[in-house]
Amino acid sequence: MKRFATRLTAALSLSAMAATAMAAEVNVYSSRHYDTDDALYAKFTEETGIEVNRIEGKADELMARIEAEGANSPADVFIAVDAGRMFRAADAGMLQAVDSDVLSTKIPAHIRHPENLWFGVSQRARVIFYSKDRVENPPQTYEELTDEKWKDSICIRTSSNIYNLSLLASIIHADGEEAAKEWAAGVNANLARAPQGGDTDQLRGIISGECDLAVSNHYYYLRGFDQDIEGLTAEIDQLGWVWPNQSDRGVHMNVTGVGMLANAPNTDEAKALMEFFTSEFAQRHFAEQNNEYPAVPGIPLDDDTARMGYFIIDNDTPTEVYGSNAARAQAIFNEVNFP
């Protein structure tokens, strides 16, 4: 009896050791980092038993690290907050296609790579803001920003900023290269000041009176309600916004994207995590933590995000072109000496 018990104990501890050695895990390299992400990954671990190890940093640094680690990289999943960087990762051969019915059914085609190298998991809108006091009839399209009546009016960040590169890339796709060049030159001619700071600074410029119009992603505005942001929150009522291009292609949207790395050691676990990102829990998490819009259709908006109302998005332009047109977009900005 004793002998049997001993053997059983030995057998148990062996399988426990095997389980430890084989513990299911997935390694995430993410340039998206919020304090609330812990709850997201804890939920995934609770549902699947798969542990999540996260390395966070700037997208370019993470990509350099993955390249340096090469075939030995432990990275399974890469997350970046714009399609342009997902394109760069795919272009560098760092990503592998993920064949998943869940991902290709739930994520709309225009916000995923045509060969499933990456998938958008949340969306952010590029919006035209204006001073309610000083602007009666704000521009209704991105194209109207070039109207000479907006001379000395527009605040927008620099042309090297990836949000602006993606916007111009989408204009190249929608209007053609010649028109895109005229657009860049026209906006440049209407700048209120040399581009400076981030999107929040463009909104602040309206409140300080330096700019009548500002181009910013939508969540920088919504953040002004959630947090007490200097130069923004106290006088946020001065800001109006326009959802651009509602009578044609719709609002330019960017995405947070996820992809599986070419050398991922834990492909099953990585796929499980990527599929989990399309669940209602994860979709709401991604959207609500930064007031973004869910990628999966039909997920309800939280009250804070719904504050800006509903609008038509540009889903004619595949997000992929933000990357494939990015070099051309930068060349155009340079040609017109856009700062």
Ligand code: FE
């Ligand atoms: Fe941002």
